[in-house]
Amino acid sequence: MSAIDRELVETVNRQLLVLDREGGSDAIATDVAGAIARAVQEYEGDASREGLLRELLLLHDVLLEMRPRVASIILDIQKLLLHVHQSPNATQDDVLRFLQDLTQARTDRRQQVARVAAGLFVEPQTLLLHSYSTTLEMLLRHLAEIRRKPRVIVAQQQEVRTRGILRALQSASYDYTVVSEYSLSHMAHELSCALFAGLTITLDERIVLSPGSANLIEHLRSAGIPTYVILTTNKWSYWTEETETAYREEREKSIGDLRFRKQVFSHDPVPLSSIAGIITEEGVLDAEKTREVYEAEREVFQATEELIVSLERDLGIE
Amino acid sequence: MSTHEWMVLGLFVVVFAGIIMEKVDKAVIAIGGAIFVIVAHLIEFDHAMHAIDFKTIGLLLGMMLMVACLQELHLFEWIALRLALLTRGSPVLIFIVFGAASAVFSAFLDNVTTVLIIIPLVITITRGIGLAPKPFILTIIFLSNIGGAATLIGDPPNILVGSKVDSITFLDFPKYMLVPVVISAVGAVWFMRRCFATHIQSRSTHFGWLFASSLMLERVQRQAASLKIPQDVTLGSSIIGLLVLLGFFTHGVTHIEPAVIAMAGAVLMLAVFHRRLDLHHLMQHVEWTTLLFFAGLFVIVGAAEEVHLLETISHGLVSMTDNLWVLLMIVLWASAILSGIVDNIPFVAVMIPVLTGLLGEGGPYQNVENSHLLWWALVMGACFGGNATMIGASANVVSCGLAKREGVHISFVEFARISAPTTAITIVVSMIYLTFLYWL
Numbered sequence: 001m002s003a004i005d006r007e008l009v010e011t012v013n014r015q016l017l018v019l020d021r022e023g024g025s026d027a028i029a030t031d032v033a034g035a036i037a038r039a040v041q042e043y044e045g046d047a048s049r050e051g052l053l054r055e056l057l058l059l060h061d062v063l064l065e066m067r068p069r070v071a072s073i074i075l076d077i078q079k080l081l082l083h084v085h086q087s088p089n090a091t092q093d094d095v096l097r098f099l100q101d102l103t104q105a106r107t108d109r110r111q112q113v114a115r116v117a118a119g120l121f122v123e124p125q126t127l128l129l130h131s132y133s134t135t136l137e138m139l140l141r142h143l144a145e146i147r148r149k150p151r152v153i154v155a156q157q158q159e160v161r162t163r164g165i166l167r168a169l170q171s172a173s174y175d176y177t178v179v180s181e182y183s184l185s186h187m188a189h190e191l192s193c194a195l196f197a198g199l200t201i202t203l204d205e206r207i208v209l210s211p212g213s214a215n216l217i218e219h220l221r222s223a224g225i226p227t228y229v230i231l232t233t234n235k236w237s238y239w240t241e242e243t244e245t246a247y248r249e250e251r252e253k254s255i256g257d258l259r260f261r262k263q264v265f266s267h268d269p270v271p272l273s274s275i276a277g278i279i280t281e282e283g284v285l286d287a288e289k290t291r292e293v294y295e296a297e298r299e300v301f302q303a304t305e306e307l308i309v310s311l312e313r314d315l316g317i318e
Numbered sequence: 319m320s321t322h323e324w325m326v327l328g329l330f331v332v333v334f335a336g337i338i339m340e341k342v343d344k345a346v347i348a349i350g351g352a353i354f355v356i357v358a359h360l361i362e363f364d365h366a367m368h369a370i371d372f373k374t375i376g377l378l379l380g381m382m383l384m385v386a387c388l389q390e391l392h393l394f395e396w397i398a399l400r401l402a403l404l405t406r407g408s409p410v411l412i413f414i415v416f417g418a419a420s421a422v423f424s425a426f427l428d429n430v431t432t433v434l435i436i437i438p439l440v441i442t443i444t445r446g447i448g449l450a451p452k453p454f455i456l457t458i459i460f461l462s463n464i465g466g467a468a469t470l471i472g473d474p475p476n477i478l479v480g481s482k483v484d485s486i487t488f489l490d491f492p493k494y495m496l497v498p499v500v501i502s503a504v505g506a507v508w509f510m511r512r513c514f515a516t517h518i519q520s521r522s523t524h525f526g527w528l529f530a531s532s533l534m535l536e537r538v539q540r541q542a543a544s545l546k547i548p549q550d551v552t553l554g555s556s557i558i559g560l561l562v563l564l565g566f567f568t569h570g571v572t573h574i575e576p577a578v579i580a581m582a583g584a585v586l587m588l589a590v591f592h593r594r595l596d597l598h599h600l601m602q603h604v605e606w607t608t609l610l611f612f613a614g615l616f617v618i619v620g621a622a623e624e625v626h627l628l629e630t631i632s633h634g635l636v637s638m639t640d641n642l643w644v645l646l647m648i649v650l651w652a653s654a655i656l657s658g659i660v661d662n663i664p665f666v667a668v669m670i671p672v673l674t675g676l677l678g679e680g681g682p683y684q685n686v687e688n689s690h691l692l693w694w695a696l697v698m699g700a701c702f703g704g705n706a707t708m709i710g711a712s713a714n715v716v717s718c719g720l721a722k723r724e725g726v727h728i729s730f731v732e733f734a735r736i737s738a739p740t741t742a743i744t745i746v747v748s749m750i751y752l753t754f755l756y757w758l
Binding site: 005007008010011012014015016018019022023027030031032034035036038039042043044045055058059062 | 406407445446447448522523524525526527528529530531532533534535536537539540
């Protein structure tokens with residue numbers, strides 16, 4: 001019988017937080033798929049179908065322990081587990097091929113999202129950007145290609161995230177300007193709409209976004225500016241969170257000779273009702289349509305989880 | 319001993335004590351000492367200016383500028399990320415690849431630059447994959463001090479010896495030092511691996527940990543991909559680097575001082591990459607305090623020479639033994655022990671004229687076979703001895719400071735518990751090697 005290695009959970013959790021900060025939620029899924037592929041390739045333990053299934057089940061449990069849980073990687077590993085379970089002759093090469101297909105499907109989904117989002121920019125607009133993701137970058141490139149580039153105002157947040165947006169805007173030759181996120185109220189009247197990159201949507205209808213988003217969205221709502229969140233359906237979370245959605249850390253900081261403890265939060269949860277719509281590969285969904293799609297997907301997720309639990313029981317995994 | 323000799327000796331004690339206490343910057347102490355010897359008429363001003371060895375200062379300045387240029391062009395960062403990818407996230411490979419890289423880098427760069435390039439990345443990587451960074455940090459420190467001993471430009475004591483002793487060329491360093499450096503490095507690696515066997519082991523049969531390592535590698539891969547070095551920079555800096563190395567290796571034939579070669583390399587770098595490099599900005603990277611420290615020290619040593627203190631020390635050494643092998647061991651162990659406790663630069667600066675007195679014209683060892691080995695005993699002792707304690711070498715102090723800033727606290731005792739046996743291994747290797755050369 002095997003139990004979860006808490007040290008491993010801590011280590012992976014720290015890594016995922018850094019990856020999220022540096023590359024956004026889309027990059028995490030790609031990195032995790034890449035890391036699983038590399039681990040499968042280099043694994044010198046029991047590489048039989050049962051052996052791989054056991055290790056992937058344990059990894060699935062580790063990934064479920066992440067705070068916050070990253071839905072896309074859990075859904076990906078679910079699919080991988082199902083594939084290995086359903087393939088009687090699954091080998092390391094077979095797993096690697098499947099992971100490649102998953103990565104390709106993710107890229108296709110993001111391209112579809114970019115096409116869907118482009119529909120919002122038929123008229124000339126001034127767009128607010130705050131969070132960075134590779135899907136957002138893809139959308140900016142796509143809008144440049146079809147000559148529908150909006151004017152962009154970037155609300156500045158953590159340096160590493162803002163840098164990603166600025167690089168994307170620069171490489172596609174956008175007309176843009178930057179404003180501190182706490183000074184946006186002075187420029188709100190210039191905006192037509194706002195676009196955020198979402199991490200996930202939870203069971204209690206909260207959309208998880210990068211830190212600083214909640215205040216901005218609340219302000220935009222009161223100013224009557226529609227806010228959209230890019231969030232493909234493979235990032236949706238279907239479980240009850242036992243802990244706070246946003247990971248909280250207390251860090252020692254100082255200003256000159258003044259030392260203090262600062263509370264740092266990894267994300268901001270925002271109610272679904274605060275935004276105009278979620279941009280997915282299936283279209284722009286309002287709150288009602290989102291609930292509908294969510295329920296259908298949740299049923300599939302639960303059925304798969306039940307199957308995984310029974311597999312774990314069969315293999316004696318706690 | 320005369321009053322003047324006692325005064326200079328007293329000054330040396332004060333300088334060493336001041337350096338150990340670290341209350342005032344060592345450059346201020348050395349310059350203060352230099353002013354004292356001039357004001358006290360222990361050395362005339364003109365002689366003091368002549369005592370400053372511009373071969374050493376020029377070589378240091380040239381190398382500092384070259385390193386600053388390469389840093390500004392992000393070449394070190396690029397190399398470090400490539401090395402990280404080479405490790406494939408394996409603890410054993412992280413240990414070997416970064417350890418070997420520290421030794422090789424240190425042979426061509428100064429040790430502090432080496433640890434500044436490597437240690438932050440190693441802390442990120444080891445932490446990221448759930449390993450304690452300490453064993454890896456210690457290994458990098460030890461190997462950078464050992465590797466620095468291999469070339470004339472690898473460590474300040476070598477620069478001093480190489481610049482001030484005319485009979486020693488750039489090629490002599492690898493000729494005499496490569497073997498003990500390689501054997502000592504292997505010995506240190508073996509010892510560290512033995513001490514930290516539970517940390518430094520393969521993860522190939524632990525799928526979950528293999529995944530954690532791979533995840534870190536994905537991150538490094540992304541960083542490496544985003545750091546694009548233009549081809550002209552890679553090609554240009556490689557060609558200049560090779561030309562400088564060629565200059566160093568052939569200076570015995572061309573009779574062009576290493577200082578001139580290093581300065582020429584820096585000027586060439588600045589000329590070729592004038593669009594990317596700003597001299598005014600690079601000047602901030604030059605360690606002017608180190609150069610001032612050397613200048614002040616040269617004046618104090620000049621005063622010691624002027625008042626015949628060094629002659630007295632030479633006679634003292636000769637009176638201890640007339641056996642060269644015993645003298646070799648005395649120089650080796652004394653320089654190793656003193657380098658572990660105090661800065662090795664002032665010690666070597668004093669020992670150079672002492673040994674010159676013994677080996678030079680009219681010296682008691684002038685015609686003794688293999689007496690030149692005394693230089694190599696001094697170099698080995700000073701470089702390897704720097705590993706003995708946390709304050710034994712600048713790289714140790716800088717590395718422990720870097721680690722502390724990242725939340726990895728290495729105490730003096732903890733350092734000594736690992737460093738003392740490691741240093742003992744390297745000094746024993748040196749003893750055997752010197753004995754072998756002595757009997758050859």
